[in-house]
Amino acid sequence: xxxxxxxxxxxxxxxxxxxxxxxxxxxxxxxxxxxxxxxxxxxxxxxxxxxxxxxxxxxxxxxxxxxxxxxxxxxxxxxxxxxxxxxxxxxxxxxxxxxxxxxxxxxxxxxxxxxxxxxxxxxxxxxxxxxxxxxxxxxxxxxxxxxxxxxxxxxxxxxxxxxxxxxxxxxxxxxxxxxxxxxxxxxxxxxxxxxxxxxxxxxxxxxxxxxxxxxxxxxxxxxx
Amino acid sequence: xxxxxxxxxxxxxxxxxxxxxxxxxxxxxxxxxxxxxxxxxxxxxxxxxxxxxxxxxxxxxxxxxxxxxxxxxxxxxxxxxxxxxxxxxxxxxxxxxxxxxxxxxxxxxxxxxxxxxxxxxxxxxxxxxxxxxxxxxxxxxxxxxxxxxxxxxxxxxxxxxxxxxxxxxxxxxxxxxxxxxxxxxxxxxxxxxxxxxxxxxxxxxxxxxxxxxxxxxxxxxxxx
DNA sequence: CCCATATTCTATAGTTCTTTAGAATATGGG
DNA sequence: CCCATATTCTAAAGAACTATAGAATATGGG
Numbered sequence: 001x002x003x004x005x006x007x008x009x010x011x012x013x014x015x016x017x018x019x020x021x022x023x024x025x026x027x028x029x030x031x032x033x034x035x036x037x038x039x040x041x042x043x044x045x046x047x048x049x050x051x052x053x054x055x056x057x058x059x060x061x062x063x064x065x066x067x068x069x070x071x072x073x074x075x076x077x078x079x080x081x082x083x084x085x086x087x088x089x090x091x092x093x094x095x096x097x098x099x100x101x102x103x104x105x106x107x108x109x110x111x112x113x114x115x116x117x118x119x120x121x122x123x124x125x126x127x128x129x130x131x132x133x134x135x136x137x138x139x140x141x142x143x144x145x146x147x148x149x150x151x152x153x154x155x156x157x158x159x160x161x162x163x164x165x166x167x168x169x170x171x172x173x174x175x176x177x178x179x180x181x182x183x184x185x186x187x188x189x190x191x192x193x194x195x196x197x198x199x200x201x202x203x204x205x206x207x208x209x210x211x212x213x214x215x216x217x218x219x220x221x222x223x224x
Numbered sequence: 225x226x227x228x229x230x231x232x233x234x235x236x237x238x239x240x241x242x243x244x245x246x247x248x249x250x251x252x253x254x255x256x257x258x259x260x261x262x263x264x265x266x267x268x269x270x271x272x273x274x275x276x277x278x279x280x281x282x283x284x285x286x287x288x289x290x291x292x293x294x295x296x297x298x299x300x301x302x303x304x305x306x307x308x309x310x311x312x313x314x315x316x317x318x319x320x321x322x323x324x325x326x327x328x329x330x331x332x333x334x335x336x337x338x339x340x341x342x343x344x345x346x347x348x349x350x351x352x353x354x355x356x357x358x359x360x361x362x363x364x365x366x367x368x369x370x371x372x373x374x375x376x377x378x379x380x381x382x383x384x385x386x387x388x389x390x391x392x393x394x395x396x397x398x399x400x401x402x403x404x405x406x407x408x409x410x411x412x413x414x415x416x417x418x419x420x421x422x423x424x425x426x427x428x429x430x431x432x433x434x435x436x437x438x439x440x441x442x443x444x445x446x447x448x
Numbered sequence: 449c450c451c452a453t454a455t456t457c458t459a460t461a462g463t464t465c466t467t468t469a470g471a472a473t474a475t476g477g478g
Numbered sequence: 479c480c481c482a483t484a485t486t487c488t489a490a491a492g493a494a495c496t497a498t499a500g501a502a503t504a505t506g507g508g
Binding site: 004005006007008009010011012013014015016017018019020021022023024026027030046047048063064065080083087090091092094095097098099101102105106108109181183 | 234330332
Binding site for chain 1: 495496497498499504505506
């Protein structure tokens with residue numbers, strides 16, 4: 001056991017690293033970045049056994065990355081603060097930069113098109129007032145109501161096929177969903193393209209938009 | 225073993241986390257942030273057994289955080305790029321923000337004064353041309369020659385006691401050394417204060433200065 | 449007060465990581 | 479070509495972490 005004099009300092013730093021060293025915990029953090037969840041919701045949404053979800057949440061809490069509150073018989077977890085979300089984003093960018101295997105896994109999961117042709121948050125921010133684009137929020141309507149990209153229209157993926165005629169054909173459609181590795185918006189883009197629309201996904205979803213310090217709107221919006 | 229669909233992505237992210245989960249590796253990264261080193265130099269400077277140093281360097285290289293080059297019979301390691309240094313800094317800030325135990329360990333290691341009364345890089349940058357401060361680089365002269373805060377005078381800690389009369393008594397002295405947890409500049413500050421000087425350390429040392437995107441000067445500088 | 453539900457705690461098997469000894473490799477000098 | 483030096487590879491013991499079963503706790507309702 002190495003015992004250099006700064007060991008206590010680096011041991012503490014390593015606690016953060018260790019907490020970020022588990023795929024399960026990183027997944028939970030990404031889900032929590034979408035908003036507050038109960039243990040059961042997390043378990044279901046992240047597709048992780050309940051007991052393991054609870055156990056990992058204890059570790060996240062011990063590292064002060066999440067906080068919890070009890071409401072009746074449920075316990076709600078959320079990210080400790082907005083800085084955690086930003087740091088997560090930094091980790092993801094940093095990792096993507098240097099691990100080709102990560103870029104490959106993302107490409108495999110989302111599809112190559114979703115990665116290569118994605119609109120960046122900066123690009124979208126610059127074109128918010130451009131009449132040549134329509135922004136479509138393909139998450140469940142409740143998520144849209146809780147906060148969305150300014151001007152974004154809510155068309156949940158499940159309804160998209162039946163509501164194609166609400167969308168204009170002469171402009172570019174930018175579709176987004178929640179997390180940075182969410183497959184919903186790539187699926188929406190594929191569906192739209194199959195029907196002759198010009199569509200691209202938003203890189204990193206709403207999470208990256210928020211992490212870039214971009215504002216959100218709340219409340220509902222009607223179709224264009 | 226959890227097997228949610230995004231697992232391959234998060235497994236890759238976790239590789240970076242895992243690499244940052246060891247006190248030994250974090251220490252090695254901080255030493256490498258000071259500049260290129262051979263395995264033996266690292267082992268000695270970080271106070272970690274040679275074989276363990278080598279083993280951990282393999283892992284850092286596998287995660288693409290460091291690169292190496294062979295020169296004759298030595299192998300030199302360095303951080304893979306400047307982004308690694310910045311990310312390290314972000315990790316350190318992020319960890320310090322939420323782990324009271326880390327702040328305590330730093331306080332214990334450096335002394336409370338060094339933490340509470342340190343000059344921030346921003347503050348120092350704003351006062352670079354202020355005639356009311358003198359910046360003293362207390363690292364070995366060779367390190368100073370390789371790069372230093374603009375205007376900084378080289379007075380290695382070992383020589384400080386004998387060169388006190390070179391320093392002005394009517395201005396504030398800012399002393400700095402290399403890494404964020406380096407004890408050399410706090411020691412210099414204590415020595416200076418004991419001799420009636422007004423002195424403060426630079427928070428985070430030259431590492432934080434560099435990570436904040438501040439420029440360096442190279443070459444030698446004479447005493448004030 | 450007892451019950452059902454949601455979550456956490458305790459204990460443990462299995463896995464992975466760390467450390468280090470000993471063997472192996474690579475380089476330059478004689 | 480052989481040797482000394484610096485580093486890495488291989489192997490193995492020990493420590494730490496993950497996942498999960500089973501027991502325990504906390505809450506609100508009847």
